Amino acid sequence: MPQLAQRVGRAKPSAIMVIASQAKQLKAAGRDIISFSIGVPNFLPGEHVYAAARAALEHDSGQYGSNRGAEPLLDAFLKHVEALGFSGYGHANLAVGIGAKQVLYNLAEALLDEGDEIAFAAPYWTTYRDIADIVGAKANVLHCGPEQNYKLAPAQLDAALARKPRVFLFNNPSNPSGMVYTREEIAALAEVLAKHPDTWIVTDDIYNSMVFDGIGYHNFVFARPELKDRLVLVDSVSKTYGMPGWRVGLMAGPEAVARAITTLNSNHITSVPEVITAAAVAALSGPQDVPLARCAEFAQRRDIVVAALNAIPGVSCPRPQGAFYAFPDISSAFGKTHRGTRISNDVEFCAALLEAKGVACVPGSAFGEPRAMRISYTCPAAQLQPGLQRIQEFFTELV
Numbered sequence: 001m002p003q004l005a006q007r008v009g010r011a012k013p014s015a016i017m018v019i020a021s022q023a024k025q026l027k028a029a030g031r032d033i034i035s036f037s038i039g040v041p042n043f044l045p046g047e048h049v050y051a052a053a054r055a056a057l058e059h060d061s062g063q064y065g066s067n068r069g070a071e072p073l074l075d076a077f078l079k080h081v082e083a084l085g086f087s088g089y090g091h092a093n094l095a096v097g098i099g100a101k102q103v104l105y106n107l108a109e110a111l112l113d114e115g116d117e118i119a120f121a122a123p124y125w126t127t128y129r130d131i132a133d134i135v136g137a138k139a140n141v142l143h144c145g146p147e148q149n150y151k152l153a154p155a156q157l158d159a160a161l162a163r164k165p166r167v168f169l170f171n172n173p174s175n176p177s178g179m180v181y182t183r184e185e186i187a188a189l190a191e192v193l194a195k196h197p198d199t200w201i202v203t204d205d206i207y208n209s210m211v212f213d214g215i216g217y218h219n220f221v222f223a224r225p226e227l228k229d230r231l232v233l234v235d236s237v238s239k240t241y242g243m244p245g246w247r248v249g250l251m252a253g254p255e256a257v258a259r260a261i262t263t264l265n266s267n268h269i270t271s272v273p274e275v276i277t278a279a280a281v282a283a284l285s286g287p288q289d290v291p292l293a294r295c296a297e298f299a300q301r302r303d304i305v306v307a308a309l310n311a312i313p314g315v316s317c318p319r320p321q322g323a324f325y326a327f328p329d330i331s332s333a334f335g336k337t338h339r340g341t342r343i344s345n346d347v348e349f350c351a352a353l354l355e356a357k358g359v360a361c362v363p364g365s366a367f368g369e370p371r372a373m374r375i376s377y378t379c380p381a382a383q384l385q386p387g388l389q390r391i392q393e394f395f396t397e398l399v
């Protein structure tokens with residue numbers, strides 16, 4: 001058999017999917033499993049989204065659509081980004097993709113040549129690492145541990161940008177930590193970014209509708225408008241509207257970047273299908289009560305999760321202020337034994353927890369922080385407390 005391309009060898013199967021499929025197998029074998037592993041919303045979009053999709057199906061042209069994105073979708077996204085606080089964009093600044101993931105791949109192809117450096121903070125969304133590997137870029141991972149609440153400090157960013165990376169990739173609110181940068185923190189990082197004009201800035205802010213405690217969503221361009229010339233916002237309907245399977249992502253940024261993404265779309269995907277487009281337009285421009293209600297619910301769940309985790313001796317969980325993740329530091333368990341099984345790292349911890357208690361969490365090393373594990377708290381409400389209790393029990397049984 002001929003050889004596969006080297007880039008495929010660099011791509012690794014997602015650690016999140018590995019643990020999720022182990023949990024699925026145990027469930028199929030009759031085990032009582034509570035999954036805190038996959039980061040998907042536990043709700044569906046409002047009926048108006050389905051009505052729009054059905055209506056679009058009635059009138060579907062069956063044709064290829066615009067490479068950039070259909071006009072009504074660009075209109076709806078433009079209003080959405082304006083509501084977030086961005087200004088001065090037109091259709092020429094926008095482009096669609098098959099989910100934010102594909103937008104990010106497109107951006108990597110558009111902005112990075114082989115060997116270029118891309119800087120991003122750890123813990124990071126697993127795919128960032130893979131995107132860098134696949135396009136042959138060098139990842140400069142900026143470690144931001146639990147002692148700094150998993151947040152990037154201005155001095156760290158300054159040192160990283162002194163190396164003149166081609167791209168700085170930023171994620172706020174964060175998957176996996178749920179951390180949200182305040183207005184002041186964003187302004188301090190924006191000051192640093194303004195000093196380093198050679199670097200593209202990509203802000204993956206797909207959880208922007210899920211921010212708690214009234215701290216609001218902030219972006220570097222709100223603090224330093226001149227960054228708009230080299231900043232790209234990535235957004236998606238997946239988490240905000242409970243539509244991960246509909247696969248619509250979007251970007252707003254400099255015209256040259258949006259044009260490049262449009263050209264790549266013409267080669268990769270051609271267009272987002274008409275029916276899907278109509279659903280995304282309805283989600284973005286229709287009533288916003290679903291995301292608002294879910295954000296309030298996730299804030300309540302966050303309180304329950306953080307209280308339960310911090311009540312465990314030896315566990316500390318910085319308080320997330322967005323998305324639907326918690327990222328406790330579990331490293332006090334390393335070196336201990338659970339019912340004869342020795343736990344020396346996060347992967348062994350999560351495997352033992354799943355085996356002994358039927359609770360699936362994702363090892364932090366998948367996100368570049370091996371002292372922690374990710375809990376995604378979008379499970380059915382009735383499973384939340386029992387799942388947390390099982391984690392507490394597991395810890396008390398460690399020797």
Ligand SMILES: Cc1ncc(COP(=O)(O)O)c(C=O)c1O
Pocket residue numbers: 039098099100101102125171174175204206235236237238244248249
């Ligand atoms: C930070 C972050 N960016 C991007 C994505 C991808 O989103 P989409 O479903 O739009 O591809 C995810 C999905 O988990 C994510 O957590």
